[in-house]
Amino acid sequence: MKIAFYGSSLVSSYWNGAATYYRGLLKALAGHGHEIVFYEPDAFDRQKHRDMDEPAWARVVVYEASPEGVRSAAAEAASADVVVKASGVGYADDAILEAVMDAARPGAVKLFWDVDAPATLAEMAQDESHAVRRMLPRLDAVMTYGGGDPVVTRYESFGARACHPIYNALDPDTHHPVAPDPRFAADLGFLGNRMPDREARVRTFFLEPAAAAPDKTFLLGGSGWEPWQTTDNVRAVGHVGSGDHNAFNVTPKAVLNVNRESMAHVGFSPPTRVFEAAGAGACLITDHWEGVAQFFAPGEEILVARDGKDVAEIMGWLTPDCAARIGRCALDRALRDHTYARRAVEADAILRDLARIKTHTGAAA
Incomplete structure (x- = not known):
């Protein structure tokens, strides 16, 4: 047709x-x-x-x-x-x-x-x-x-x-594991455009944990965030083209998904970023939304945070080996069920x- x-x-x-x-x-x-x-x-x-x-x-x-x-x-x-x-x-x-x-x-x-x-x-x-x-x-x-x-x-x-x-x-032809890129080195990365009903949640799930962990580095990607008041350990890189998404996802120890308020409220709305991260084999922390377990198993294939304190706690115990293991499990699940x-x-x-x-x-x- x-x-x-x-x-x-x-x-x-x-x-x-x-x-x-x-x-x-x-x-x-x-x-x-x-x-x-x-x-x-x-x-x-x-x-x-x-x-x-x-x-x-x-x-x-x-x-x-x-x-x-x-x-x-x-x-x-x-x-x-x-x-x-x-x-x-x-x-x-x-x-x-x-x-x-x-x-x-x-x-x-x-x-x-x-x-x-x-x-x-x-x-x-x-x-x-x-x-x-x-x-x-x-x-x-x-x-x-x-x-x-x-x-x-x-x-x-x-x-x-x-x-x-x-x-x-996931389209495994475009989103897949690549070598880490020093441009995106960080403990936690977040990639998403600045939107009115996302901004407050980004403050809660990203900026507040950054302020609580001055010894860790945070990477902020996406359009519209500059200028924005951040702590010294947050580095904003602006728009990240789709060709760099794999490197952005795989380089930090973990990456963060923050749903917009309306999608988090309705639930069952995994954004493209979730599958992009899984395809790269990244360890993903997501804000909580109803239905997340329909797509990835919490604690095994994805980490779920209900607020900024949860994000900070996760970053406190998450080791590189643990992050790598979760990322591999997410990739396997995405390739099996979510292409x-x-x-x-x-x-x-x-x-x-x-x-x-x-x-x-x-x-x-």
Whole structure:
């Protein structure tokens, strides 16, 4: 099937946390015989910060961030068998959603792919005229990259015909063990862009432990953190391109995952960073969220902290040998259960079922 996918960016991870998810999942879907065209706006300087060439498994169309650019890109949805509008494009999201669904042919499968379901659902609850909420009756399904049953139930309560979580995962071709890099030497590293509902949790889980352990070194990566008040043992390195993520994850003794507040509250939302770290064989400390044990075994394949004191305590007893052992277990589990190849089997089955339903019923959603 030909899939027209309208998202933030496939070729740039700059201010684009969904890049790893899109790359891993769409590459694996292409392996099932799908023809994929990814449409992304020329916005937020992402094209100036490309960290990936156009892949062999997808065609990338970069369109002008203007009403005319949206109309032109959306018109191409008419030739697709599956039309996907993802959340978080960042430019004219509502207009893109309406334009591509208007352009899609009646027999096409129409999907909203939510890469931040907690935020979208909160907005929908506050605004009955929310574009996604209004569009749900016209969509065949909602796909999400996390959230589990709480997100599925909530979406269905708003009128979604179906909601299917396709979780983040590991692409072992891009995220894998590498040699340590002195640029990223530290006891604990954290990599993530500065976001309003993450900032307070980063203070709690990263800065407070750093202040409590002046004898240890802490590495802060990601966009938006400078200038930020930190202690002398915290080193900020700014944006880290995807090509350096393996080295960033494997070099510190341990790396930290801090979910945004909304995702931690909903649970069952492992971010791409969790699987990137596991793929590199890193020892990962994560903030607590419901459902973590569904993906990695706490204490064996991942370490879980409920607050900054837990992080500080872990860093006090964690030895290099223990960290290496946990990292190896995480890598083994990710390769066994959490690759994008496995996720694509789920997604492919859903897409083909939806296409069969539309063909048999003659639905013109």
